Amino acid sequence: MTAIRLDMTMSLDGFIAGPDDRPGQEMGLGGFRLFNWLDDRAGPGPNGEVYAESMATGAIISGRRTFELAGRWNGDHHDGVPILVLTHHVADDDAPPGSARFYTDVGECAAAAREGAGGNDVMVHGAGAARALIRAGELDEIEVHVVPVLLGAGRPLFAGLEDTAGPVELEAVRVVQGRDATHLRYRVVRTR
């Protein structure tokens, strides 16, 4: 069954980018430190295996901010799979490139992603998209690549969940230790 899975790299203190992330400095100040483990992405070890799983997904749900910072991936994140972009506003004359489409309704977005993934899993990118999916009860799994560094400041992965009812229960289903990243996978047991 298709799982919608958040897939993000995070410092031990919870940041997915350094401070002041913006066009031209997409990962924020010092934030590229988080991606050292991806140097092994083509290799045979644990980092390569985990990366290959990410790339075997059949669709991507991205937050708008992540989508724009990534230069819209020129319309192709990997293998031409559907890119579903969650956003609050779509301009009439804004046609996203390649396989990218805008969605303003999170339930519709999740349903379309499950449909479009061709039996594979769905990768979720971006803190905002994760938050929206958690709130809607549409996030099935979380994979965080925890990097052994305290950045001290930046953009947090988990934020803005305080005004919902009760905690989100998870279940640890896998731990993989790679060079410079601990890959933790969770199943979402209960969303709000």
Next chain:
Amino acid sequence: MTAIRLDMTMSLDGFIAGPDDRPGQEMGLGGFRLFNWLDDRAGPGPNGEVYAESMATGAIISGRRTFELAGRWNGDHHDGVPILVLTHHVADDDAPPGSARFYTDVGECAAAAREGAGGNDVMVHGAGAARALIRAGELDEIEVHVVPVLLGAGRPLFAGLEDTAGPVELEAVRVVQGRDATHLRYRVVRTR
């Protein structure tokens, strides 16, 4: 060699207590959820082994807030080992109970803890104490017991490190998966 090691239980979203932690509600709203893994502390499995290691430490450094919320441990955290309490202010007539002593200087506190631990490691409790030790370059290791839950709000473990120079580099030295907690141990490679 004696290692000064932070030892804290944290939700995946980085909280060590729920919101509104105070006397009478020491773990904050819903925060006791974090301690389910400690039900196994006397058992033979991974949780029991990790807990036994914690209890084999020869001294404790605690933040003042943690110390007070814990009822000053009645002067004995475990086995009568020295309890060194980092604080900004000591009242003249305040004599802490048992093996507890107040310290206002972090370097002096760390030195006394290493000296008093009798060749064993030193356990650090509390976010404030951890921050002070990191800033002083006196924290050697970090052990976080990551609990599979998103609390959404509460007291963060890692905060207040943004005004120091550069990231704190760590090295993952051990991962132990227990029931309801993933125990991650890091060596501090470089402090500020």
